[in-house]
Amino acid sequence: MENRDTKAWLYLLPAILFLGVFMIYPLVDVVVYSFEQGYNSASQSFSGVGFFNFSYVLRDPYFLQALKNTFILVIITVPVSTAFALLISVALSSIKKLQDLFQTVYFLPYVTNTLAVGLVFMILFKRTPYSDGLVNLLIGWFGGEAVDFIDGPYWAKMFVLCFYTVWVVLPFKILVLTSALASVDRNYYNAARVDGTSRGRIFRKITLPMISPMLFYLVITGFIGAFKAYSDAVALFGTNLNAAGMNTIVGYVYDMLYGNSGGYPSFASAAAILLFLIVLTITCINLLVKNRSAKN
Amino acid sequence: MKVVLQNLTKQFPGRNKQPGVTAVNNFNFEIPDGELIGLLGPSGCGKSTVLNMLCGLQKPSAGRIFFGEEDVTDLPPEKRGVGMVFQNYALYPHLTVLQNILFPLQNLKGEQKLSKQEMTDRALEAAKLVQIDMLLDRKPSELSGGQQQRVAIARALVKMPRVLLLDEPLSNLDARLRLQTREEIRRIQQETHITTIFVTHDQEEAMSISDHIVVMNAGVFQQMGKPQEVYDDPVNLFVAKFLGTPPINVFDGEVRGEALFIGADRVLDVPGVRDGAVTVGIRPEGFLLRDGGALRCRLKAVEIMGRDKSIVAENPACQSPTIRAIISAEVSCDVSQTEIGFDIKPQKLCLFEPESGARIRFAAK
Ligand SMILES: Nc1ncnc2c1ncn2[C@@H]1O[C@H](COP(=O)(O)OP(=O)(O)O)[C@@H](O)[C@H]1O
Ligand SMILES: [Mg+2]
Numbered sequence: 001m002e003n004r005d006t007k008a009w010l011y012l013l014p015a016i017l018f019l020g021v022f023m024i025y026p027l028v029d030v031v032v033y034s035f036e037q038g039y040n041s042a043s044q045s046f047s048g049v050g051f052f053n054f055s056y057v058l059r060d061p062y063f064l065q066a067l068k069n070t071f072i073l074v075i076i077t078v079p080v081s082t083a084f085a086l087l088i089s090v091a092l093s094s095i096k097k098l099q100d101l102f103q104t105v106y107f108l109p110y111v112t113n114t115l116a117v118g119l120v121f122m123i124l125f126k127r128t129p130y131s132d133g134l135v136n137l138l139i140g141w142f143g144g145e146a147v148d149f150i151d152g153p154y155w156a157k158m159f160v161l162c163f164y165t166v167w168v169v170l171p172f173k174i175l176v177l178t179s180a181l182a183s184v185d186r187n188y189y190n191a192a193r194v195d196g197t198s199r200g201r202i203f204r205k206i207t208l209p210m211i212s213p214m215l216f217y218l219v220i221t222g223f224i225g226a227f228k229a230y231s232d233a234v235a236l237f238g239t240n241l242n243a244a245g246m247n248t249i250v251g252y253v254y255d256m257l258y259g260n261s262g263g264y265p266s267f268a269s270a271a272a273i274l275l276f277l278i279v280l281t282i283t284c285i286n287l288l289v290k291n292r293s294a295k296n
Numbered sequence: 297m298k299v300v301l302q303n304l305t306k307q308f309p310g311r312n313k314q315p316g317v318t319a320v321n322n323f324n325f326e327i328p329d330g331e332l333i334g335l336l337g338p339s340g341c342g343k344s345t346v347l348n349m350l351c352g353l354q355k356p357s358a359g360r361i362f363f364g365e366e367d368v369t370d371l372p373p374e375k376r377g378v379g380m381v382f383q384n385y386a387l388y389p390h391l392t393v394l395q396n397i398l399f400p401l402q403n404l405k406g407e408q409k410l411s412k413q414e415m416t417d418r419a420l421e422a423a424k425l426v427q428i429d430m431l432l433d434r435k436p437s438e439l440s441g442g443q444q445q446r447v448a449i450a451r452a453l454v455k456m457p458r459v460l461l462l463d464e465p466l467s468n469l470d471a472r473l474r475l476q477t478r479e480e481i482r483r484i485q486q487e488t489h490i491t492t493i494f495v496t497h498d499q500e501e502a503m504s505i506s507d508h509i510v511v512m513n514a515g516v517f518q519q520m521g522k523p524q525e526v527y528d529d530p531v532n533l534f535v536a537k538f539l540g541t542p543p544i545n546v547f548d549g550e551v552r553g554e555a556l557f558i559g560a561d562r563v564l565d566v567p568g569v570r571d572g573a574v575t576v577g578i579r580p581e582g583f584l585l586r587d588g589g590a591l592r593c594r595l596k597a598v599e600i601m602g603r604d605k606s607i608v609a610e611n612p613a614c615q616s617p618t619i620r621a622i623i624s625a626e627v628s629c630d631v632s633q634t635e636i637g638f639d640i641k642p643q644k645l646c647l648f649e650p651e652s653g654a655r656i657r658f659a660a661k
C-alpha cells in the first residue's frame with residue numbers, strides 16, 4: 001500500500017514541480033506583493049505592509065471605470081452569447097441538409113485570430129476620412145444618425161465591445177452545445193413523441209435538463225472568461241484603453257505593470273487579487289445555484 | 297382494439313451506393329382485440345420497425361394500419377393512442393418515478409385535460425398496477441432494472457392506450473427477473489385487456505406468455521398461430537428451427553417408396569410423399585429409446601436434468617454435430633453402450649423441401 005503511494009507521488013512529481021514553479025509560487029508572490037507598500041522590483045525593497053495598495057486601487061477612477069466596464073461586459077455577453085449559442089445549435093441540429101457546412105461556417109471565428117477579427121470589426125464600425133463604416137452605412141439607409149462606434153459615446157463603444165465579445169465566444173459555445181444536443185439519446189425524444197409531447201415541452205422538459213451540465217459549464221467558463229477580457233478591447237480601441245474609457249480589470253493590471261503609467265507591481269497585484277476574489281465569488285455562486293437546481 | 301396490418305412494407309433507402317433494406321415486406325395479419333401477441337424473430341429481422349410503424353414513429357413505405365375500423369396510417373403518434381415501452385426503457389433520468397408516469401398525462405390538451413388531482417390518481421393507479429407505488433420519489437438511476445421496467449410500463453399504461461407496444465422489454469434483465477417480469481406483463485395485460493404486442497427474439501419468452509405468436513424472418517412474415525400450434529405444426533424449416541429449446545434436430549433424409557430413410561435406417565412410413573431427398577426435423581421429445589430402434593445413433597453422453605434426461609448422440613446424417621433427445625428420467629439408459637436405437641414419434645417429425653425449406657405434409661399413422 002505504502003509502495004503504491006510513493007509510486008503515485010512519483011508519477012505526480014513532474015506536474016507538481018511544474019505547477020509549483022509556474023503557478024503556486026507566482027500566485028503566492030502576487031499575494032505578498034499586494035500587501036507590500038511601494039514594492040520596487042529592481043531594488044526588491046518596500047516601505048511598509050498593509051492594505052494601502054487595495055485602498056489606493058479601490059479609489060483609483062481608472063480602476064473603478066475598468067470594474068464597471070468589466071461587469072457590464074460580463075452581465076451582457078454571458079447570457080446573450082449562451083442564449084444565441086443555444087438557439088443556433090438547436091437550429092443546426094434540427095436541419096438535415098448542409099448541416100456540416102453551417103457548422104463549419106459558425107466555427108470559423110474560433111480558428112480566426114482575435115486581432116484579425118478585430119480588423120473586420122474596424123471595417124464594420126470605424127469611421128475614416130472616407131467612410132463611416134459599414135454599419136453606419138446601414139443605419140444611414142434606415143434614416144438613422146451616424147454614430148462613431150470607436151471614438152464616440154460610451155454606450156456605442158460598449159455596444160461594439162459586447163458585440164465583438166459575443167461574436168468571438170459564440171463558436172466554441174455552439175460547438176459544445178451541438179455535441180451536447182447530439183448526445184441526447186434519441187429514445188427520449190421517441191418516447192416523448194409517442195406520448196404526444198409538444199415541441200416546446202420536449203425542449204423545456206427533456207432537452208434543456210439533459211444538456212444543463214454543459215450549459216452550466218458554459219456559463220461558468222463564460223463568466224471567468226469575460227472577467228479576464230482584455231485583448232478584445234485592445235483589438236478594438238488600441239492599447240491606451242484608459243484614455244478611451246474602455247479599460248478592463250486585466251487591462252488595468254497590465255497598465256499598472258507595463259503600460260504608460262506602469263511600474264507599480266504592488267497596485268497591479270492588488271488589482272489582480274481583487275479580480276481573483278470577484279471571479280471566485282461568482283463561481284461559488286454559480287456552483288451553488290447549479291447544485292440547488294440539480295436537487296430539484 | 298383489434299389491429300390490422302395490410303400490405304405493410306417498409307424500405308430503408310441505401311446510402312453511399314449500398315442497396316436499400318426491406319425491413320418489413322408486405323405484412324398482412326390481424327391481431328384480435330384484447331390479446332397479447334408475441335412478435336418473434338431473430339435480431340435485425342424488422343421487429344422494431346413494425347412497432348415503430350404501429351406507433352407512428354416511422355412512416356410505412358406502403359400499406360395501411362387499422363386500429364379497429366379506423367385507418368391510423370397517416371395519424372401522428374400522439375393521435376393513435378398507443379403506449380410504448382422501449383428496449384432501454386427511455387425513462388427521463390432527471391425526473392422522479394412519479395414525474396415520469398405523470399409526463400404523458402401532462403401532455404393532454406383541450407377536452408382531455410385533467411386536473412392535478414385526477415392526474416395524480418391515475419398515476420398512482422398505474423403505479424399500483426405494476427407494484428411500484430412505494431418508489432414514487434426515486435430517480436430512475438436509483439432503481440433496479442426490473443423496477444425501471446415496471447415504471448416504463450406504468451408510463452405507457454397511464455394514458456390508457458388502445459394498444460400497448462413492448463420492444464424487447466425483458467432483454468436487459470437477468471434470467472430470474474426475466475421470468476418474473478414476463479409473468480407480470482401477462483398479469484397486467486390480463487387485468488387491463490389492452491391489446492398488446494410484445495416483441496422479442498427469445499422464442500421461449502414469446503411462447504410462454506402470448507395468446508398468439510407471429511414469427512418473422514428477414515422482413516418476411518412466416519407464420520401466426522397459438523404458440524403450441526406453431527411449435528407442433530411449423531410451416532417451414534426456419535420456424536421449426538427457431539422455436540423450441542433444445543432446438544429441433546435436423547437430418548438429411550430420403551424418401552423411397554413412401555418410406556423415410558435417414559442414412560441406411562428406415563425410420564418411418566410417410567404415405568403420400570414423393571420419392572426424393574428431404575430435410576427431416578425431429579423434436580428432442582420425439583425420440584423413444586428402444587434397443588434395436590429404427591434410428592441408430594452413437595451415444596456420446598447422458599445429461600440428467602432432474603425431471604428429464606437429455607441424451608446426446610451422433611448420427612452422420614445429422615446437420616449439426618450432435619443430436620439431443622429428451623426422454624423421461626425414469627427410462628433407464630445404459631451409459632456404457634456405444635450404439636443406441638430410437639423409435640420416432642410421427643407427430644414430432646416434420647419433413648421439408650431441402651432447397652426452399654417448405655413443409656412437406658404426410659398423413660401420420
Ligand atoms: N433508420 C434505419 N435506416 C436504415 N436501415 C434501418 C433503419 N432502422 C432499421 N434498419 C434496418 O432494418 C432492419 C430491421 O431492423 P430492426 O427493425 O431494428 O430489427 P429488429 O428490431 O428485429 O432487431 C435491419 O437490417 C436494420 O439494419
Ligand atoms: Mg429491435
